[in-house]
Amino acid sequence: MIQTERLIRTFCRLVSFDSPSYGERKICDCLKETLQQLGLTVTEDSAAEKIGGTAGNLYAVLPATAGMETLPPLLFSAHMDTVEPSRGKQAIVHSDGTITSGGDTVLGADDCAALAAILEALSVIRENQLPHRTIEVLFSAAEETYCTGIGAFDFNRIQAKEAYILDMSGPVGGAAIQAPTILSFRITVHGRASHAGFIPEAGIHAIGTAASAIHSLKNGWLDEQTTRNIGTISGGSQTNIVPETCVVTGEIRSFSHASAMAAWEETQTAFRSAALQTGAEVELAYTIHVHAYHTPENHPVVKRFETACRKQGISSFLRSTMGGSDNNPLSQHGIVGIVLATAMNNTHSCTEYTSADELRRISAITTELMCSEV
Template identity: 80%
Template sequence: MIQTERLVQNFCKLVSFDSPSYGERSICDYLTAALQQLGLTVTEDHAAEIIGGNAGNLYAVLPATEGMEGLPPLLFSGHMDTVEPSHGKQAIVHADGTIASDGETVLGADDCAALAAILEALSVIQEQHLPHRTLEILFSAAEETYCIGIGAFDFHKLQAKEAYILDMSGPVGGAAIQAPTILSFRIMVQGKAAHAGFVPEDGIHAIAIAASAISNLRNGRLDAETTRNIGTISGGTQTNIVPESCMVSGEIRSFSHASAMAAWEETQMAFRRAVEQAGAALDMTHTIHVHAYHTPENHPVVKRFEAACRKQGIPCFLRSTMGGSDNNPLSEHGITGIVLATAMNHTHSCTEYTSVSELERISAITVDLMCSEV
């Protein structure tokens, strides 16, 4: 059913495009033409203008075949951008079926494996005239930068209330049913400069204040579902000047949105106390990048996936992930989905790789999901 040679060639072609976040124009054009050739109605939104990129999100629809119109639509999603270093990446197919880059760039299986699998699945159902429900395809821009691209999408366009997001590492057959709220923050402590040798008592040491606040915070794993990390701290200008300012940045992740916000409040309180005691000033900002979701194991979107894995003889396993994906904003807009492992390994590194057999597996599962009658 799966045309392996076509699948691999298409994957390698997709990898060859330079498609960093905010620079997906060439791969977007290629995908537009490919989807149109497969008979889908394709539109590109205006996300590029909103996020400052050169390509928007691609949305495509394939109407249901006769007799399948009564089944609810399904959404299949992947993202067009890759992390750096990505310029000039090429896929090298080895004799054992492993596919990797030359080691100087990422491969881009994250998320070109998803794009290739979805295109292959659509090709198969068209060639074989397989019955299918209405299928919606969403290829997003700038996913790697905290899902900025899909955040600019008009979710009212979507008919589907269930989704499969192809965007997770690990063996095909895995699926994430839970992911966290991700919140990043920046805190500026404003002290007072003074000569550190002559009149240090006239200064207010911003770095020391920040260090005091941090020392009163737990970092790492706060509980079974929440983490906090102070990631950077910078301040001062010279060794003989009491540091006037200090910038601290970090992030909080939690499977409970309420717990994430509570950890942020605790962070603010620690800095407020330290600043007030020292007579300094404080400026704090935070950004909630994605909201937590949890898809029940008995939901149809999960059961359908388990059935597809059984049909293909692939072990199925469900798990939680501390990473975000486009499923987070989809969930926030009332669409229930899971994130599928998608023939990608060692992602976000120059040792990233995939394999022909795993590309075949995720493509076959995608065909079964698209043609499912349950």
């Protein structure tokens, strides 16, 4: 029932819109109009004003058909923005069905493949008059910037308690049931400037203090579920001046929120201890971008997905991912979801690609899920 040619046309059209984070206005208007034509009630929230973007989050509802009203609603979510470089991107369909960009931009399959798949599933349902439960759709803005857009959404509007987030690379049939807390930090070490040639002993070396702290910390995998990375170091003003300031930024990820916070506490302790040794002072700041979640393998949201794959003759497999998605904030609001592999490969690069076959597969799975009676 999937109309592959229509699906590819939809995908290529969506790719053609410039839709960087905070600049999704044109693709948002296109999606809004298309959802309305498919019979959904569509509203756009005020997230644009809150986050400084051009478009808000789109929320749409398709009521259940007769006889399916008693089934609980399901939420299908994707994001409208793409990472840079994305300006002027276009989809090139090759003879073997592979779809790439021109090579100087990302393709935007992350997440236009998801948008196209959801629209195709809704089109198939409408033209074939397929019975379905209540379907809720959430197309978010600014997901690539640590889920900023959905963070401004009023979750009380969502009736569904289960969700499918279409936003992961890898072969279609894969699904993530676990993702981490992501915490970024910024540490400023304040030392004391002095002339390095005449009175170096009068200075407090901010870079040296920071280096001592970093040397005492383990980076990379701290255990089987937690990573820490010192990402940038900047400081100093002249080669002949003891550096007065050093700024260090980094990130911690963990499948356990408690472990992420413990790693941050360890990081703070290391910098405070190093500062105490040299007489420096430290400012410590951090931001929790998303919280970890874990969806049990036996949860209905997982079993329904596995059944949908089986009906389509697609092998399913479950995995963990160290990347965040809109499923992280959804889980914080009592919605249990999984993140589906969605016909995207080599994401966040100019070699990103998809294929007609994979787009068809994820569209078929999405249709099965929307029409599921379990």
